[in-house]
Amino acid sequence: MTTGGELRTTILDARGAAPEQVLFGLWNEELGEALEGFGLLRYRVRQLETALYRQKVADIAEVTTWPKELRERVAAAGFRVGLPEIVETFRSVDGTERYLIAGRDGQTVETVWMPEGDGGESGDGADDASDAKAWSRATICVSSQIGCAVNCQFCLTAKLGIIRNLSAGEIAGQVAAVLKRQGAEPGRDRINLVFMGMGEPFLNYDAFMGAVRLLAGPMEIPESRMTVSTSGIVPGILRFAQEKVRPKLAISLNAPNDVVREGIMPITRKWSIAEVMEAVRQVPLRQKERVTFEYVLLGGVNDKLEHADEVVKLVRRAQFPAKVNLIAWNPGPGVPFTMPSAEDVARFQERLREQGVPAFVRRPRGRDIYAACGQLKKTGSSQ
Numbered sequence: 554m555t556t557g558g559e560l561r562t563t564i565l566d567a568r569g570a571a572p573e574q575v576l577f578g579l580w581n582e583e584l585g586e587a588l589e590g591f592g593l594l595r596y597r598v599r600q601l602e603t604a605l606y607r608q609k610v611a612d613i614a615e616v617t618t619w620p621k622e623l624r625e626r627v628a629a630a631g632f633r634v635g636l637p638e639i640v641e642t643f644r645s646v647d648g649t650e651r652y653l654i655a656g657r658d659g660q661t662v663e664t665v666w667m668p669e670g671d672g673g674e675s676g677d678g679a680d681d682a683s684d685a686k687a688w689s690r691a692t693i694c695v696s697s698q699i700g701c702a703v704n705c706q707f708c709l710t711a712k713l714g715i716i717r718n719l720s721a722g723e724i725a726g727q728v729a730a731v732l733k734r735q736g737a738e739p740g741r742d743r744i745n746l747v748f749m750g751m752g753e754p755f756l757n758y759d760a761f762m763g764a765v766r767l768l769a770g771p772m773e774i775p776e777s778r779m780t781v782s783t784s785g786i787v788p789g790i791l792r793f794a795q796e797k798v799r800p801k802l803a804i805s806l807n808a809p810n811d812v813v814r815e816g817i818m819p820i821t822r823k824w825s826i827a828e829v830m831e832a833v834r835q836v837p838l839r840q841k842e843r844v845t846f847e848y849v850l851l852g853g854v855n856d857k858l859e860h861a862d863e864v865v866k867l868v869r870r871a872q873f874p875a876k877v878n879l880i881a882w883n884p885g886p887g888v889p890f891t892m893p894s895a896e897d898v899a900r901f902q903e904r905l906r907e908q909g910v911p912a913f914v915r916r917p918r919g920r921d922i923y924a925a926c927g928q929l930k931k932t933g934s935s936q
């Protein structure tokens with residue numbers, strides 16, 4: 554399978570001379586096709602894939618499994634690696650790091666590194682590793698678009714509107730850049746991915762799934778360690794239901810009923826909670842897999858005990874295995890909500906649990922550097 558032809562980005566170099574072609578993002582047949590003119594044997598293409606996606610080389614000159622002469626010929630023909638570069642890093646007191654990563658047009662993308670989670674993986678078996686490193690597992694939160702068109706009222710990213718889609722190479726490239734910086738290796742290290750950064754993955758479906766295939770393929774991150782979150786884009790969920798290789802699914806429920814949800818997520822007018830549930834029912838779940846309902850608790854809006862009771866009913870009616878991830882709202886400038894009290898969060902969780910609904914409270918990570926859920930909006934010195 555390939556990652557989509559749009560990746561064969563041609564860029565004029567600074568002198569406007571030789572056209573450059575970016576290799577990162579291409580693999581398998583696409584990589585072979587791009588390099589067709591060099592008469593490479595299959596194993597040479599494989600060596601390049603290993604260099605690009607396992608070693609994460611920044612330059613063709615570093616592909617040392619290739620003869621020097623071949624590296625030089627390919628570079629001279631205008632090819633370059635194009636591994637996305639981290640241009641700025643913000644480090645939180647809790648170890649979380651937020652990065653601005655340069656996209657192909659110089660626009661920056663946001664990516665978050667969370668040593669020890671918390672991408673909401675509690676309760677899905679991903680949280681029981683231990684070894685002697687500073688972190689024994691980590692979660693990378695990946696963006697799928699620059700900005701977002703969905704306009705959820707509580708989310709800072711919504712304020713940007715949609716700027717553009719990211720390509721599959723740019724989505725997977727965020728992961729490569731962060732793994733390289735951290736010296737982390739999937740296979741040896743327990744790396745989880747959450748597609749919960751900027752943007753709505755199901756409104757950039759092909760590039761998002763292209764990235765998943767690249768990540769699960771030559772980057773060797775099992776799809777069972779990936780979770781995608783959607784605000785409830787029904788056609789996207791229905792396509793997702795057909796995929797053989799796919800992440801786990803999380804739905805941003807955020808409200809106990811359509812009335813409350815419409816007030817905070819206008820997308821509800823397009824697809825009601827019932828329609829979203831019906832679409833999710835079409836997704837064939839793997840053994841022990843559960844669908845996650847994310848629920849952002851907004852002080853005074855959706856955090857009352859009667860709301861919890863309604864959520865219990867929704868989850869029961871869903872007829873698929875599910876858990877609820879509660880997220881206390883993270884504040885952002887110009888976003889008119891209040892944080893729920895710690896007691897309200899705990900009482901809400903308890904109310905779900907006592908009625909048999911598995912419920913977890915997600916620890917906010919990196920709030921001080923605007924890295925927490927819903928806080929990604931190119932905040933920082935390069936704004």
Ligand code: SAH
Binds near residue numbers: 701749882883926928
């Ligand atoms: N666009 C996708 C994925 C990115 S948002 C989606 O909405 O599902 C990831 C999660 O962060 C969503 O569940 C969203 O509801 C939540 N979120 C958004 N803004 C938030 C905020 N200010 N505080 C806490 N969670 C927030």
Ligand code: SF4
Binds near residue numbers: 702708
């Ligand atoms: Fe977009 Fe998700 Fe933010 Fe809604 S919560 S505006 S879907 S990024």
